[in-house]
Amino acid sequence: MLTITLSIFIPFLAAIFIPLIYKRIHSRHIGWFVIIVPIALFIFLASYIPSIANGSTYMHTIRWIETAGIHFTTYLDGLSLIFGLLITGVGSLVILYSIYYLSERESLGRFYVYLLLFMGAMLGVVLSDNLMVLYVFWELTSISSFLLIAFWYHRKKSRYGAQKSMLITVSGGIAMLAGFIMLQSMTGSFSVRDIVATIGQYTDEPLFLVALLLVLLGAFTKSAQFPFHIWLPDAMEAPTPVSAYLHSATMVKAGIYLVARFTPIFGGEAMWLYIVSGVGVFTLLIGSLNAVKQTDLKALLAYSTISQLGLVMSLFGLGSVALHHGYSPDSVIYTQATFAALFHLINHSTFKGALFMVVGIVDHELGTRDIRRLGGLMAFMPVTFTIALIGSFSMAGLPPFNGFLSKEMFFEALVNARNLEVFSTGTMGTLVLVVAWIASVFTFVYSMIIVFQTFFGEFHPERVEKPINEASKGMLVAPSVLAILVVGIFFFPNVIGNYLLRPAMAAIYPTFAGAEGLTPHIKAWHGFNTALWMTIGVVVLGTILYRFMRYWKGVYSFAPFKWNLDTAFNASLSWLENGSRYLTRLYMKGYLKDYLVYIFVFFVLTVGGSILYTGSYSFDFSDDSPIAINEFLIVLSMAGAALSMLFVKSRMTAIILNGVLGYSIALLFVIFRAPDLALTQTVVETVTTALFLLCFYFLPEWKKERSARKTKISNGIIAILAGTIVTVLGLAVQGNKLFESISVYFEDAYRLAGGKNIVNTILGDFRAFDTMLEVVVLFIAGIGVFTLIKLKSKKEEQDIEDQ
Structure with a gap:
């Protein structure tokens, strides 16, 4: 349908008019005009929920480059609908939050232009069926996120974080492009749907595994998987609304979307399982270990995001086992890992978005995010504390919050996968289970740090930069909505399961569509099973580790915790700059x-x-x-x-x-x-x-x-x-x-x-x-010369007046 294609361009069109509107009103209230765009798009996409839940899909094609097979084709199914709703829904709340968070002295016109560009690019990524069009929007997300991260460009750290994210994600995107071209050379099509339908004929091609690795490289760089995760903590120099939007709900989820979308293509390969689940579990562990040692609340959330993304990635890897075995009643049980991944994807966007906004409120009201300077805020900021409690406990996997449901499903998926045939021994499956459980323990610890070290204890007014006050009501609305969703999803999870997760599962497993057990019924109580005992163990050991953290936190001063990929990145960047400078001088x-x-x-x-x-x-x-x-x-x-x-x-x-x-x-x-x-x-x-x-x-x-x-x-x-x-x-x-x-x-x-x-x-x-364009070039050059002459004349006149 044409309206779906137009929905991608609406944010871009709005971005054109924002500077004109801002020039007239010149205040932070420009956000009230901007917020209309994501709200309208969210309502528009939500109107497709009933029909897509009934198995419908929507496609529209604008013919473009016939000879190359590149057309602007949009495709809306259950998977793209979930991401589209997250992009527009969380985007609406982020813009509402930014209206009260950002000062009128900021360049708000520029900020909202960048935000709309990013929103349009993300919609283009999740709605594009043509690989080349998807790649264009993929790189546009990198460019627009670069502009958003470097919004406070007068700060050196902001410029560094933007450059770092750009270099890593764009490099991965170029590798992904090579993978796309290889897929087209094998299948003769750039259409994702066509490739999914015919890929079985090409799995023995020499380029197939190479394309698999290159596509994963693009996904891992964008979703901050090890060892490419180093860009995400530095990107936290962006304003908090940017962090809440890009680094919890949208940009980092683009890599997750790519893995989900390409699971029907590559999921039947054992290498896909090993790499996706292995990298995901290791990223989960690395992120949780590094989050505990952070003293900046935003840095803690950055590493927690890395950890949670690793969790989701590992689940998608485990879910591909079903495709590896082919359809059978026994193999459908492994699809529950993918179901848990999609469910946790939504849950993570709710509780992590709320937590980012809470940290922004603390920084906005007190002038600091340093945990060592905080404490005792519960009495002064009760609403902010309540939101932080809900978000943190959900991230820790505690009831009655939505994170508990998806964390239990995560443990169940690991238990089911422990004795998979694709693992050489049962020991390997058990090792993965133990590593994930240890990472969950540290997830519990850093979730407790957010709550207890920030809002409990003694308040020291001399350590903060501003008098303490609760945030304004307007600033609390967006995180409160997300907190309500965290609790509401726990009590009514199957609303999402039936209307969003089930059609998304059909998109990932098209050959399993309608199979019994593909979309399990979500419930909080499963009896005293292994997953529940693992959760109890996480709570007990996590509580002990948090209580006695001052005695063991010193281990972070020893190797291998001192080994730093950031140092290697900076050294390699410096070596390349010096080498290129030397070569250029030659x-x-x-x-x-x-x-x-x-x-x-x-x-x-x-x-x-x-x-x-x-x-x-x-x-x-x-x-x-x-x-x-x-x-x-x-x-x-x-x-x-x-x-x-x-x-x-x-x-x-x-x-x-x-x-x-x-x-x-x-x-x-x-x-x-x-x-x-x-x-x-x-x-x-x-x-x-x-x-x-x-x-x-x-x-x-x-x-x-x-x-x-x-x-x-x-x-x-x-x-x-x-x-x-x-x-x-x-x-x-x-x-x-x-x-x-x-x-x-x-x-x-x-x-x-x-x-x-x-x-x-x-x-x-x-x-x-050709002649006309040559004349235009000369005309542009003439305008440039005329402008320079006028500027010089004005400067000379100004110098005379100053004298």
């Missing part, structure tokens, strides 16, 4: 003659080498016209002038010899009966000669160089070689005509275009657009 010497030597030597080696290697230097002079004596004498004089130019000692003589070349060409045009070209060449040569004389007049005196003779000899050799190659190339092309010359078409210019002058007709008719 050839950028500031002399034009050296740059010309580089160009012609490269030309001689590449073109000349190609001609010799391919043997394409055969000539055919049978149809050539005889060379007249006058033509021969003109060419001979041109060659003599060119050679003489190398050995003259006067600039005036060099200019005259250069003029001989130009005027000789004009004379050849006269002989070949091309008066217009001859006249043009004469005018251009006259102007060029005059400009040479004018410029050379201001140059310093021509001094004899030490190695002048050697330089002239080398220049002569290069010039002769380049000229020889051009001559050989021209003769080879002229003597080996594969197609009829296009000049035959232009010779009929009078009938086709009504022009008697073939050159003018080509410029004004056949190449009209």
Whole structure:
């Protein structure tokens, strides 16, 4: 449907008008105009919930590049609907929160333009069916997130965080693009739906596993999986609304979406299971361990986000086991891991978005996020404390909050997968289970840190920068809505299960659609099973570790906790910068003659080498016209002038010899009966000669160089070689005509275009657009020159007034 395609462009169109509106009202209330966009899009997407829950899907195609098979195709199914609702729903709350969070002194027009660009790009990612279109929007999310992270560009850390995220995510995106191209070369289509339908024929192709790895590289960099997770903590220098939107609900979920969308394509491979689940579990552990040692609340949430993303990623990996085995009643049980992943994806967006906003409130009201300076805030900020309690306990996996339900399903999926055949031994499955359980213990610990070290204990007013107050009612609305959802989902989980998760599961497992057990009934009580005992163990051990944390936290000062991927990243970046600077200094010497030597030597080696290697230097002079004596004498004089130019000692003589070349060409045009070209060449040569004389007049005196003779000899050799190659190339092309010359078409210019002058007709008719664009370029250059002159004039006038 066209309306689905238009929904992608609405944020982009709104972004165009935001600066105009902001210029008129110039206040933070511009947010009230912006918020209309995500709310309208959320309502629009929500209207499709009933039909998609009944199995409908919607597709619309705008034909684009027919020959390459690239079309703007949008596809709305259960999976893309979940992400679309998260993008627009959380986006609406983030904009509402930002209205009260950001000061009127901020560049709010610029902020909301960036936010809408990001929103449109994310919608493009999740709704695109064509791989090339998906890639364009994928990289646009990286660009817009770069602008949002660097919004406070006057801060060095903001610029560094934006650069770091850009380098890592864009590099992964380029790898993903290579994977997309490989998929197209195997299947002959860029359509995700077509590839899913036919991929079974190509799993034995040599490029299949390479494409799998490259696509995962793009997904892992975007969703901050180990070892690419290092960009996310530095990205927290962005304003809190940006962190709540990009780094909890949307951008980092793009990699999760990619894995979910490509599970039907690659999920049948054991390598997909090993890499996705293995990297996910390890990221879960690394994120939770690093979160505990943080003293900045936002940094703690950054590492907790990394940990939670690892949890979701590992579940998608485990869920692919069902595709590895093929459909059977026994294999459907493994799809519950994917069901848990989708469920936790939604839950994480609710409680993590609320927690980011809580941290923003604390920072906004007290001027600090340092845990060591906080404490006792519960009495002063009761509403903020309640939201923090709900969000943290949900993240810890405690009832009655939605995180408990999906965490239990996570444990159940690990228990079911413990004895999978794809694991070499049962020990491997048990090891994964133990690692995930340990990570969950530390998840419990850092969740307790947020609540108890921030809101309990003694308040020290001298440690904070501002008088303590509860946040304004407007700032509390958005996190309160998310907190209500956290509790509401716990009591009514199957509303989401039936209307959102079930159609999403059908999109991930199209061959299993309608199978019994594909979408289990969600309930809080499953009896005293293994998963519940694991949760009880997490609570008991987590409580003990938190209570005695001051005794064991010192282990973070020892290796391997001191080993830092950030250090390696910074060192490699510094090495690349120094290396490129050194390499640039080797050839950028500031002399034009050296740059010309580089160009012609490269030309001689590449073109000349190609001609010799391919043997394409055969000539055919049978149809050539005889060379007249006058033509021969003109060419001979041109060659003599060119050679003489190398050995003259006067600039005036060099200019005259250069003029001989130009005027000789004009004379050849006269002989070949091309008066217009001859006249043009004469005018251009006259102007060029005059400009040479004018410029050379201001140059310093021509001094004899030490190695002048050697330089002239080398220049002569290069010039002769380049000229020889051009001559050989021209003769080879002229003597080996594969197609009829296009000049035959232009010779009929009078009938086709009504022009008697073939050159003018080509410029004004056949190449009209090219000529027009050349004129536009000159016009733009003229405007630039005029602007610079005006600016200089104003500056001079200002300097006179100041004096």
